[in-house]
Amino acid sequence: MASSLLHCSDKLPFMDVEAILHMKEGLGETSYAQNSSLQAIVGSIGRVCGRRSSQPPPEFSVLLNDLPTNDFNTIFFSLPEFTDRLKAAAGTDEWGRPMMFLSGVPGSFYGRLFPRRSVHFICSCSSLHWLSQVPPGLFDEAGRPFQRDFGLFLKSRAAEVVPGGRMVLAMLGRQTEGYIDRRTTFLWELLSESFAALVSQGLVEQDKVDAYNVPFYAPSIGEVEEEVRREGSFRLDCVQTYEISLSSSGDAKEDGRTVSMAIRAIQESMLSHHFGPDVVDALFHRYTELVTESMEREEVKSVQIGVVLTRL
Numbered sequence: 001m002a003s004s005l006l007h008c009s010d011k012l013p014f015m016d017v018e019a020i021l022h023m024k025e026g027l028g029e030t031s032y033a034q035n036s037s038l039q040a041i042v043g044s045i046g047r048v049c050g051r052r053s054s055q056p057p058p059e060f061s062v063l064l065n066d067l068p069t070n071d072f073n074t075i076f077f078s079l080p081e082f083t084d085r086l087k088a089a090a091g092t093d094e095w096g097r098p099m100m101f102l103s104g105v106p107g108s109f110y111g112r113l114f115p116r117r118s119v120h121f122i123c124s125c126s127s128l129h130w131l132s133q134v135p136p137g138l139f140d141e142a143g144r145p146f147q148r149d150f151g152l153f154l155k156s157r158a159a160e161v162v163p164g165g166r167m168v169l170a171m172l173g174r175q176t177e178g179y180i181d182r183r184t185t186f187l188w189e190l191l192s193e194s195f196a197a198l199v200s201q202g203l204v205e206q207d208k209v210d211a212y213n214v215p216f217y218a219p220s221i222g223e224v225e226e227e228v229r230r231e232g233s234f235r236l237d238c239v240q241t242y243e244i245s246l247s248s249s250g251d252a253k254e255d256g257r258t259v260s261m262a263i264r265a266i267q268e269s270m271l272s273h274h275f276g277p278d279v280v281d282a283l284f285h286r287y288t289e290l291v292t293e294s295m296e297r298e299e300v301k302s303v304q305i306g307v308v309l310t311r312l
């Protein structure tokens, strides 16, 4: 289910999200490692850690969480490069270099991940719009799936973050309190159009497309605020939407390809599971064309929600 975006069929084919949703592994052209914001995060951490002071440099324990099916190996393989960047940022002085201890924590963030009261800072980017399961619709018998999942996330982190500790969350969101926001639905609509092309070529059956639902929900500010208040463990310091231009280089062909590869890295495991691996190349060939054409016409932007929270 793509928030309010894709139609939901009555009978959902079962998708075990924790087993199937994972970013494209490895370091290939369509892998997530080549199409993610990891580089930017590494750069920021390096700059902060590289700052010198008269005090001995701090020691950081960095815990990288993702679902168990994530390709943690690729992240660990890139550790020497990461350490080199850190050294470069800190200069050559052996004693001016902060100590960084990295570990991987496989598990769903909709449950406990870290020991009680052990974490000072949590950063989650581009992840909380992925729900724990494909819901039957915007509502189910137990209420609103996003509220339930986000509430579980907050409750789990509340146990782990020390009083005064901070969380910075960024996820795809809506600028409207109504369920439709064109900026949020736009790239999904282009994916639907790409599927329509495959159906007309006889490569995919329409029924199969109608039954494809993903566990995606882009919340509004109001929905985030409401759940933070209801759960009650965190003070909401800031919540706001902001737009990110996806036409970053200004070259529609290059930007179209970058966006298409990023979406492919995220969705490929789910698409292959549902349609089989053979359709993916054809689908993203058409998708790249459509995204590029859109970028030639207009600046394409995504809507993000940024949230800063303090543990009470």
Ligand SMILES: C[S@@+](CC[C@H](N)C(=O)[O-])C[C@H]1O[C@@H](n2cnc3c(N)ncnc32)[C@H](O)[C@@H]1O
Pocket (backbone or CB within 6 Å): 021, 022, 023, 036, 037, 038, 065, 066, 067, 070, 107, 108, 109, 110, 124, 125, 126, 127, 130, 131, 132, 266
């Ligand atoms: C779009 S990627 C963002 C990765 C990274 N934070 C970044 O900004 O580059 C979303 C990530 O969330 C992970 N994810 C989705 N649901 C999750 C869950 N319930 N628990 C832990 N990780 C999850 C996915 O496996 C994927 O690696």
